[in-house]
């Protein structure tokens with residue numbers, strides 16, 4: 111951190127900022143009485159006689175290591191067909207008119223049977239593709255089957271090119287949400303995705319209609335950014351606020367599927383991406399301060415922030431450790447194959463490596479799954495054990511395989527590590543920034559009712 115200060119983090123994720131003088135005392139083991147008192151009362155060095163303090167520390171650590179055990183999140187791919195061919199496409203989809211790429215009757219029955227056997231009371235289902243809305247009938251059958259769950263959430267990922275009455279009837283369910291892609295202004299979106307102005311206009315008209323019909327909370331959108339030619343930041347934000355959308359999940363091109371072939375330089379995100387990312391978040395903070403009628407956020411920054419402050423609550427599957435595969439969520443592909451993650455499906459589709467762990471008919475309690483799960487934690491990684499960010503960070507085996515074809519590279523040499531090292535460093539810089547505009551946004555992103563005077567303590 112700046113001015114010779116250092117961030118100190120305990121194994122349970124409690125943290126403080128140490129001044130250079132404090133660091134010297136810590137290194138020399140010459141702590142003042144006031145230092146000891148601070149460290150003990152904040153739970154950084156619980157006294158061995160303090161049984162309650164020890165238990166609290168163990169509990170806090172266990173919360174960080176929470177291992178999900180119940181299947182309650184399904185990513186379903188009812189069809190691999192799509193009516194667009196975006197250059198960023200990660201799934202190597204097939205064209206709209208090809209046959210043999212939708213769920214068979216047997217696969218549909220097996221999915222419905224699976225839903226019958228789940229013990230969870232809450233279910234989340236994401237419909238992916240291809241373009242899943244080409245088969246609204248299959249989506250409808252799944253939604254119908256979920257009536258027995260106490261809480262249900264469905265996300266239909268769609269390019270919104272063609273919104274039929276049948277599809278609108280599905281969107282009308284209050285538990286159904288829509289996720290789409292919006293790469294910025296119409297020209298950028300057209301260049302990356304729709305390729306023709308009539309298709310772009312159709313998409314924008316559908317997006318407007320959906321926001322008018324349901325309000326902006328029904329829909330979320332994500333831009334895919336090419337770090338070598340990023341869009342103008344205000345233009346990008348404006349293209350979202352124009353539709354009342356407040357969350358923007360900045361994603362660099364994912365090194366998967368079609369993108370792997372067409373955007374070879376996407377394997378590593380360098381300095382350009384990180385600089386763009388920081389400038390974007392700072393601009394969002396500034397705009398939130400200037401106009402407090404709504405709260406804009408960069409979604410991954412908010413997720414990271416909540417992972418720091420709310421252990422065990424943030425279940426984002428790309429940023430967790432342990433990150434068990436095929437346990438609490440699975441992907442059911444168009445042919446009934448089960449993958450542990452959507453990225454694993456993309457890698458397999460691209461012919462890089464088969465990461466399937468089973469099939470919907472035969473199950474996925476397989477050797478392949480067990481093998482992956484042996485390495486699905488950062489807990490014992492020698493580099494991560496030395497890293498201050500370990501309690502908040504994650505483990506993404508599939509990302510390593512996608513980029514390097516192996517999972518045993520030293521952590522520091524992986525893009526996952528470099529990206530998160532930068533991100534956590536940036537988030538903590540913001541946590542210790544005293545600018546009221548920064549504190550205002552951080553408080554909103556943490557869903558706090560008011561803005562605290564500080565987010566972290568300093569030991570002088």
Ligand code: SF4
Nearest residue numbers: 494497500503527531
């Ligand atoms: S930032 Fe890198 S070293 Fe630190 S915990 Fe994450 S992956 Fe491990």
